[in-house]
Amino acid sequence: MLWKNNVCLVTGGASGLGAATVIKFIELGAKVIACDLPSSITTNSKQIQQQLINNNNNNKNINIDQQLLFAPVDVTSVDDVSNALNKVKEEFGKLNIVVNCAGIGVAYKTYNFNKQQAHSLQDFTRVLHVNTIGTFNVIRLACELLGANQPDANNNHERGCIINTSSVAAYDGQCGQVAYAASKGAINSMTLPLARDLSTQGIRVNTIAPGLFNTPLLSSLPDKVKAFLSKSVPFPQRLGEPSEYAQLVCNIIENPMINGEVIRIDGALRMQP
């Protein structure tokens, strides 16, 4: 695997699991377009660049200016995703890898019996719109560039690799996770038909289902809550590190037989109701 030849697009790339993936890709020598909402890019892009500098003080092999682009993208927007893909083509000439990390969650029960209030349909729709339809929107539009690659003669004639992010909530969704679990279950279910659809062009599709990871989402919780959550993980008894998610992304990319699969990364966690 010649990472320096790879061009990678990462959605949700300015925060959490996506940002860790961006950093890993850059350190391996790949070129990366990190797509995220403008607000997230504004808040986090400097920090990501600083982390790359800190991690690689003496590493002359990385060149942040030449390897990393940030693109303002709402994954649900056809125009935003198309513009980002045009930018990839313009700046880097091709695209090899797509990692879908952009995602949101809400926590509401189906019916709040105290307030006699049903789950808002708007919230349910919004979560499915970003997580499921956003993921599909990026994949369907990225196919043109992935399919235009020369098959890699050194790598089973592969043209590209797509990795999505669902969640263990797709299997053990908790109370209040009905919208989130539905959106992630749909990503799991899309994985095999996507892999089958794109197999003729040598494009693989896999999904990672993370357990509890130490991203901005969770790191803002009080230490007591984090300790409680960590204890629910059988082994290792802690939250996952975003770099461990990024490591699995790379493992999947490097192993050509992993295709059409959903892989849990959760320390054997099974969420309780």
Ligand SMILES: NC(=O)c1ccc[n+]([C@@H]2O[C@H](COP(=O)([O-])OP(=O)(O)OC[C@H]3O[C@@H](n4cnc5c(N)ncnc54)[C@H](O)[C@@H]3O)[C@@H](O)[C@H]2O)c1
């Ligand atoms: N952290 C965990 O424990 C965990 C567990 C299971 C699954 N996940 C999933 O992993 C993915 C990454 O989560 P994270 O913990 O890194 O969260 P995060 O909030 O740190 O990062 C998510 C990123 O997605 C971006 N985003 C949201 N809506 C978007 C949109 N419409 N278009 C483009 N970008 C958008 C956000 O701006 C943010 O930068 C999500 O899909 C999440 O559901 C996370």
